[in-house]
Structure formats: C-alpha cells, structure tokens
Amino acid sequence: MSHSLIPKYYQIANLLRNRIVNGFYPKGQLMPTEKQLSEDFEVSRVTIRQSMRILEEQRMIVRKQGVGTFVSETVTLQPIVFSGYIEDIMLQQLSTKVSDVTIEEIIPNEEIRTNLCVPAGETIVKVERTRQVGEKIISYVENFFSKEIASQFTEEEVKMYSFVELLYKYGYEQESALQTVSAVDATTHVAAKLQVLPESSVLFTEIIIFDRNGTPINIVNVYNHSDYKYTVKLAPSIGRTKIDQLNQDLNQL
Numbered sequence: 001m002s003h004s005l006i007p008k009y010y011q012i013a014n015l016l017r018n019r020i021v022n023g024f025y026p027k028g029q030l031m032p033t034e035k036q037l038s039e040d041f042e043v044s045r046v047t048i049r050q051s052m053r054i055l056e057e058q059r060m061i062v063r064k065q066g067v068g069t070f071v072s073e074t075v076t077l078q079p080i081v082f083s084g085y086i087e088d089i090m091l092q093q094l095s096t097k098v099s100d101v102t103i104e105e106i107i108p109n110e111e112i113r114t115n116l117c118v119p120a121g122e123t124i125v126k127v128e129r130t131r132q133v134g135e136k137i138i139s140y141v142e143n144f145f146s147k148e149i150a151s152q153f154t155e156e157e158v159k160m161y162s163f164v165e166l167l168y169k170y171g172y173e174q175e176s177a178l179q180t181v182s183a184v185d186a187t188t189h190v191a192a193k194l195q196v197l198p199e200s201s202v203l204f205t206e207i208i209i210f211d212r213n214g215t216p217i218n219i220v221n222v223y224n225h226s227d228y229k230y231t232v233k234l235a236p237s238i239g240r241t242k243i244d245q246l247n248q249d250l251n252q253l
Contacts, residue, residue, distance in 0.1 A: 012047065020061075027072070029071050059074065098160075099129070101127070102128045105147070112124070112144055115208055130194075173212050175211055178207070182204050183201055183203060185201060202225065204224075
C-alpha cells in the first residue's frame with residue numbers, strides 16, 4: 001500500500017467501517033487497540049489514529065477515556081453483505097504487491113466482447129498482473145478495457161496502482177459490479193502464472209464493473225490458489241420478532 005492514490009488512513013478507515021456495518025465488530029463491542037490495528041495493517045499508530053478519527057466523526061465508534069474505543073450502539077447494520085470487488089482490491093493493497101505486468105492489444109473472444117459491449121472485430125486492451133505476499137504468488141489477474149479507457153493509463157501507473165484507483169483518477173465512476181465465483185481447472189498459462197500444476201483446481205472470479213449509466217468499463221478475471229478463502233456473513237434482515245411470527249405462520253400451513 002506504499003504506492004497508492006488513496007491515503008493509507010482513508011483505506012483503513014473504509015475497511016474498518018465495512019467490518020462494522022457488516023457486523024464483524026458488533027454494536028457495543030470493544031474495538032482492537034491502536035497497537036493491535038497498527039500491527040495488523042503494518043502501519044504506524046499515527047495512521048491508525050487518523051483512521052479512527054474518521055470513524056469517530058462518522059459516529060461509527062465511541063471513545064471512552066481510560067477504557068477504550070467501542071462500536072457505536074446507533075450503527076445501522078446491513079443484513080446481508082457480500083465481500084465486494086472494491087473492498088477486496090483495497091484490502092489486497094494493504095498486504096500485497098503487483099508483479100509480472102504485461103499489456104497487450106487483443107481481439108477478444110465472444111464472451112469478453114459481449115460483456116464489454118465491444119463491436120465485432122474491434123480490438124481491446126488486456127492487462128495481466130500477478131499479486132504476491134513476500135515471494136508467494138497468491139493470484140493472477142486479467143483486466144480487459146476498451147482502447148479508449150486503457151489509452152489513459154501509463155505503464156508506470158498500471159504497475160503501481162489498482163484499476164479501482166486509476167478509473168477513479170480518470171473520472172470513471174464505478175457504480176456497480178456483477179461478480180461470479182467458480183472452481184475451474186488451471187490452463188497451462190494460468191498454472192504457470194500461479195506456479196501450480198496444469199489442470200490444478202483454482203478459484204476463478206469474474207467481475208464486470210459498470211459505471212453509473214450501466215455501461216461496462218472493466219472486466220476482471222481473477223485466479224486464486226485453491227486454498228483461497230471467500231467469506232460471506234449472513235444475517236436476517238427482518239428481525240427476530242418477525243422471524244418468530246413467520247415460523248408460527250409456516251407451522252399453521
């Protein structure tokens with residue numbers, strides 16, 4: 001995260017806020033200390049203090065002198081939340097680095113062409129990158145853009161920043177995303193990038209990013225090792241009283 005257009009403290013504040021609204025840190029719970037968070041995110045306590053100040057201003061947390069920092073009792077929790085593309089990318093930036101970057105102009109296959117709404121016969125730009133922690137490769141990522149969008153990125157920017165940041169920098173608002181997760185067998189090319197055997201089982205995530213007009217602006221194919229964990233936290237959205245009433249109604253059928 002040392003090279004980022006988004007300040008470290010702001011990234012961490014967003015991540016902690018997401019954990020709070022998802023219920024990972026329940027209402028009224030004591031938050032981890034500044035020391036614990038600084039060690040978790042590998043940043044200074046000053047940075048964590050800035051992040052916590054943002055959360056306090058947003059009334060997500062309450063500080064009690066001599067006791068600690070607690071999740072506010074007035075936080076509105078989201079009943080069902082899936083870990084999303086933007087949050088995943090920001091979280092990856094805290095602990096991973098980009099390597100093995102290639103950029104090329106290609107004629108897309110029918111699926112990519114259709115999903116990106118590109119006319120038949122028109123070329124697009126494909127960017128390949130790997131992400132690693134230390135020396136361990138954890139994912140291989142393919143990004144597909146129209147030539148109009150990709151022409152605005154410099155090669156140096158592609159090596160340093162996430163495309164979430166670059167799209168934001170050049171004025172593309174990422175309004176929504178369609179994400180599909182499945183298990184696939186690694187092709188020879190993917191296996192080489194992930195340093196696994198060909199036909200090994202890997203976790204494949206396809207993400208189509210849309211702007212506020214519903215226009216697809218980025219297609220992302222992510223290949224992770226099979227030991228990659230994808231967590232979804234679920235909770236009822238209608239409340240315990242309504243669930244009890246619903247159960248009573250069902251028992252009468």
